[in-house]
Amino acid sequence: MSGDDVSRMLEKIEEDRVRFIRLQFTDIMGVAKNVAIPARQTEKALTEGISFDGSSIMGFARLEESDMLLKPDISTYSILPWRPEATRAARFICDVYTPNGKPFEGDPRYVLRKQVEEAAKMGYVFNTGPELEFFLFRQEDGKPTLKFQDVGGYFDLAPTDLAEDVRRDIILALTDMGFDIEASHHEVAESQHEIDFKYGDALTTADNVLTFKFATKTIALQKGLHATFMAKPIYGINGSGMHTNCSLGTMDGQNAFYDPDAPKQLSDTAMKFIGGLLKHVKAITRIANPTVNSYKRLVPGYEAPVYIGWSASNRSALVRVPAPRGRSTRIELRSPDPTCNPYLTFAAILAAGLDGIRNEIDPPQSIDRNIFHMTAEERMSNGIETLPGSLFEANQFLMADPLICGILGEHVAGNLNSIAEIEWDLFRTAVTDWETNRYLSIY
Incomplete structure (x- = not known):
């Protein structure tokens, strides 16, 4: 400077x-x-x-x-x-x-910076556009509860959506801080919301995720509410995701994922990026879904993607290609949740995609049927695998992936491993209300 x-x-x-x-x-x-x-x-x-x-x-x-x-x-x-x-x-x-x-080397922002520089060496700018969902719960005696602030549903309006004013104040604050807000709405679950801001280069967007969560929690607290980005705060209803839109731009401002003459108008670069992403996605899951609770969201149903595949036409696939083309051509990884570290998550996604481009990794055939409606036999015959089902399993996949561990660096990868082992052991040995309610009176 x-x-x-x-x-x-x-x-x-x-x-x-x-x-x-x-x-x-x-x-x-x-x-x-x-x-x-x-x-x-x-x-x-x-x-x-x-x-x-x-x-x-x-x-x-x-x-x-x-x-x-x-x-x-x-x-x-x-x-x-x-x-x-x-x-x-x-x-x-x-x-x-x-x-x-x-x-x-343990600074997550530095980990992402290094991958952005790798992309630049290959002639690319990595752009991301995350969609963060969150819940607004009531507070009592200064402590957060799981009591709904509203009983609204998807795209509902006031007065059903009592948190509309809170969303407005969050948007005004973010706009004052330089955000370009594109949309906001009530999500599927009661008291669940989403505010979308414009995509940008990965480092700027990761900074914006940090700011978004900080501002949302602060404004909610001023209104006597608790904003949580926890992946699955309540059993039986939708959890909160952070669907992440990704694209590569060239240094002259063109979208490297767009080819008007290719099938689905997706360039070879886009296809190879998808191939690399799917190859490494089990390891990425440990980073993009970093808590024990994250895996209570990653279950079939509730619109959470757990089946490894890609599609340009349905939302049940893990990687979706939204309809717009031209400068808006992008892919959407639907598995991350908003508890993740955006710097590490974007770095891992980029590294996997660049690996696909370097090593010409072709993705499997696109899946254009609703995977949720397939039988287990149909999924098996189509070669559709599932994401790891627990933090413990996801961590094993991360530790077995030399590419993702390598871009994280020994310091970050080692600490993520230690954190997962400690978290899983604490969870594994905890006695929960479910267990006492189920077994105490019987045994």
Whole structure:
């Protein structure tokens, strides 16, 4: 960052009358973290970085090597519109460095940066457009409950959708922060919602996912509600997904997935990308669906895709090709959920797709029937496999995939493995209400 860049940024902060700066980043699990500094410390942050204790952040550093530096990305500067004038705050999303000035290999943003650079070497820009679903639940005594805020259904309007005003305020806040909001609506389940924003390059979009979740939770809390991106908070109703639209652009701005003369108007690049994605998708599942609860959503029914295949005509396939072509040609991976770390998820998707292009991996034949209506024998005869059914199983597939582990790096892959083993052991040994309700009176 040049001295002129720093000077312009400091002038901007002064013009905006900002009093505090939040330096944001994520841990390996994708949970937003931040260090708050007074605005007068911004110059130090921009030139030297702000130190913090990495040993306190999940998956970051051991105690004996815990010193880390946060260095702001000035392109992510944004005022937090919900803060009052007297304590006006702005934020930067930061990259994490070691004290010797090298990027920290455990920083999820760095993992994605490296894959974006790999794509650039091949002449591509990776664009993503995630669709995040979330629930709005009531709070009681300052604690979140599972009580619905509304009883609306898919695309319902007020007064059935009592959270319409909350969605409006979230959209206004995000718009003030520079988002280009495309649509919002009530989702299928009661108190479930979706707000869609415009696609962009993968790094910017991952930053936007972080901001989206942070802003949504903050605005909901101000309204006395709890916004949760948990994959399956309630049994028996739809869970929340993060369908992820992906495309490759060329350096001159063309869509590399579009070929008007090809079958389905999908280029050979698009087909090979799909082939690579399907080859590695079981390993990607550990990253895109990172919690024990994620796999309560990934079950047949409830519109969650579990069958490995692709289609240009039906939504039961794991990878769908939406109808628009030309500049809008894209594929949609339907399995991720919004608990995932977007930096790691986008990096893994991109790495798998680039592997397909490099090694000319052809996808299987497209599946144009509703897979949910097939029998087990029909799925088997069509070679349709299923995604891993648990965090434990998904983690085994990740650890057995040298490509995905390689792009994550030893630090991130090792920590993801440790986290999964600990989570699964805690889950496996926990005694649940279901067990006591079922067995206590009988035995």
